[in-house]
Amino acid sequence: MPPVEAWEKVFLDDQALGDAHASLGCIACHGGVGGTTDKEQAHQGIIRDPDPAQTCASCHKSIVGTYQNSLHVTLAGYYTVLRARGSEETWPQLMTAFDNHCDNCHSSCGQCHVSRPHLHGGGLLAKHKFKKIPPMNLTCTGCHGTRVNDEYKGKNQTADGQKVPADVHFNPGGMACFACHTGDQMHGALGVFNHRYDGPPDPSCTQAGCHENIGGPDDPVAFHTKPHMEKVQCQVCHAAPYKHCYNCHVQLSDTGIPYFKVDPSEILFKIGRNPIQSPDRPWEYVVVRHVPISRNSFAYYGENLLPNFDARETWTYATPHTIQRRTPQTESCNSCHGNASLFLTEDFVRQRTPDEVEANRNVIVTKVPARIP
Amino acid sequence: MRKGIWLFLGGLLGLILVGCLARPEITPLPPSPMLPAVPTLAATPVPPTETPSPAADSSTCIACHTSEETLRALAVEPEEAEHLSEGEG
Numbered sequence: 001m002p003p004v005e006a007w008e009k010v011f012l013d014d015q016a017l018g019d020a021h022a023s024l025g026c027i028a029c030h031g032g033v034g035g036t037t038d039k040e041q042a043h044q045g046i047i048r049d050p051d052p053a054q055t056c057a058s059c060h061k062s063i064v065g066t067y068q069n070s071l072h073v074t075l076a077g078y079y080t081v082l083r084a085r086g087s088e089e090t091w092p093q094l095m096t097a098f099d100n101h102c103d104n105c106h107s108s109c110g111q112c113h114v115s116r117p118h119l120h121g122g123g124l125l126a127k128h129k130f131k132k133i134p135p136m137n138l139t140c141t142g143c144h145g146t147r148v149n150d151e152y153k154g155k156n157q158t159a160d161g162q163k164v165p166a167d168v169h170f171n172p173g174g175m176a177c178f179a180c181h182t183g184d185q186m187h188g189a190l191g192v193f194n195h196r197y198d199g200p201p202d203p204s205c206t207q208a209g210c211h212e213n214i215g216g217p218d219d220p221v222a223f224h225t226k227p228h229m230e231k232v233q234c235q236v237c238h239a240a241p242y243k244h245c246y247n248c249h250v251q252l253s254d255t256g257i258p259y260f261k262v263d264p265s266e267i268l269f270k271i272g273r274n275p276i277q278s279p280d281r282p283w284e285y286v287v288v289r290h291v292p293i294s295r296n297s298f299a300y301y302g303e304n305l306l307p308n309f310d311a312r313e314t315w316t317y318a319t320p321h322t323i324q325r326r327t328p329q330t331e332s333c334n335s336c337h338g339n340a341s342l343f344l345t346e347d348f349v350r351q352r353t354p355d356e357v358e359a360n361r362n363v364i365v366t367k368v369p370a371r372i373p
Numbered sequence: 374m375r376k377g378i379w380l381f382l383g384g385l386l387g388l389i390l391v392g393c394l395a396r397p398e399i400t401p402l403p404p405s406p407m408l409p410a411v412p413t414l415a416a417t418p419v420p421p422t423e424t425p426s427p428a429a430d431s432s433t434c435i436a437c438h439t440s441e442e443t444l445r446a447l448a449v450e451p452e453e454a455e456h457l458s459e460g461e462g
Contacts, residue, residue, distance in 0.1 A: 005448075005450075006449055007441065007444035007447075009448070010438055010444060011439070011441060012435065012438040013439070014439065025430070025431035026431040026434040026435065026438075027430075027431050027434070028429065032434065034429045034430040034431055034433055034434065037433055037436075037437065039437075039447055042433065146461040245460075248460075253457055257457065259456075259459075260458045260459075260460070260462065261458065262459065262460030262461055264460065265460075
């Protein structure tokens with residue numbers, strides 16, 4: 001994100017002061033003390049990020065009623081994977097690590113609609129104007145930068161120097177995050193989920209108004225056969241290589257500052273078996289991404305804090321933002337059939353992440369679809 | 374007729390008693406190995422909220438925060454935390 005100076009982070013604009021929100025005044029939402037020009041005194045009891053239930057809810061009741069279900073607020077996805085890999089005995093130490101390293105990664109009404117996320121130092125988006133649609137570059141990709149932003153905008157290149165193009169929805173599509181990730185999704189209005197891949201895909205490629213006729217009688221694409229549509233996630237054919245991260249370790253400095261170390265990432269494309277196959281996501285083959293976790297990621301906080309590490313795959317179900325109409329996979333039948341290099345095989349897992357073979361049994365492809373004569 | 378009613382009631386009572394006796398024993402499930410519950414899994418009802426009161430005078434806040442000169446003089450960047458992390462976050 002572009003840097004912003006300290007004064008500019010809190011600089012208000014006359015235009016913002018004409019907004020309906022401004023009619024409440026500053027103190028009604030942010031606390032503090034009026035009638036003084038002394039900085040310290042004025043800021044006594046100041047609330048940087050007002051509680052939505054005490055402020056926004058007076059007008060935006062329905063949104064505030066559901067936003068607490070949002071994964072941006074609950075962080076339930078983190079808890080879900082830690083519960084699977086941890087144990088009752090190691091839970092307290094895991095939660096200490098979580099509080100130090102992960103708990104900042106959440107959002108609030110204000111941290112999308114008024115300011116940049118606190119995780120990145122905050123600062124008003126538009127001099128305290130309330131942005132109904134938050135600017136994606138300062139909010140969404142401020143946090144989702146390493147993977148989503150670089151993939152979506154075509155900033156990655158493979159190890160052999162091949163530039164990975166931007167996702168077609170971004171260029172030439174010109175679609176911002178909110179074109180697919182709706183306010184309802186952001187505001188938790190679609191239900192309570194324990195993980196972002198719980199429930200039906202949302203957004204879905206084939207939802208109304210998008211590619212809803214794919215695989216239908218009028219679809220001219222020969223590869224969109226019934227077996228392909230039933231067995232293969234869209235991204236298997238239409239994703240370009242995407243980012244994989246390895247060996248994230250967290251710890252505190254001598255002075256108590258949390259920090260992390262991650263091995264260099266890698267831009268790869270890999271097809272695995274679907275670890276979350278369900279009527280909502282029925283495909284047998286999906287693309288998989290190595291996520292930044294390892295058996296000893298939390299070793300600083302204790303020994304073997306993830307005793308059930310093998311209970312969950314580390315090459316996980318993925319939906320990369322590198323969508324292309326044409327990819328190497330779409331060139332011919334045998335681009336995929338018989339091409340073991342595209343698949344997450346046991347040999348590949350042993351080579352890249354040798355102590356994670358058991359964790360990935362569910363996703364490892366044991367028999368690559370046969371070459372078509 | 375009255376004898377018939379008594380017979381019917383007696384039979385009904387018998388059926389109820391047999392039904393109660395025949396209830397199968399419920400074996401309690403083994404204790405769940407679940408870890409502590411994931412917090413905030415259900416929608417938390419939002420308490421009724423009053424519109425925030427605009428009563429307090431914010432004019433001094435606004436005077437300061439709309440003055441670039443004042444803010445340049447007073448705003449300080451929080452001390453940057455020691456940057457120790459390595460790799461992409």
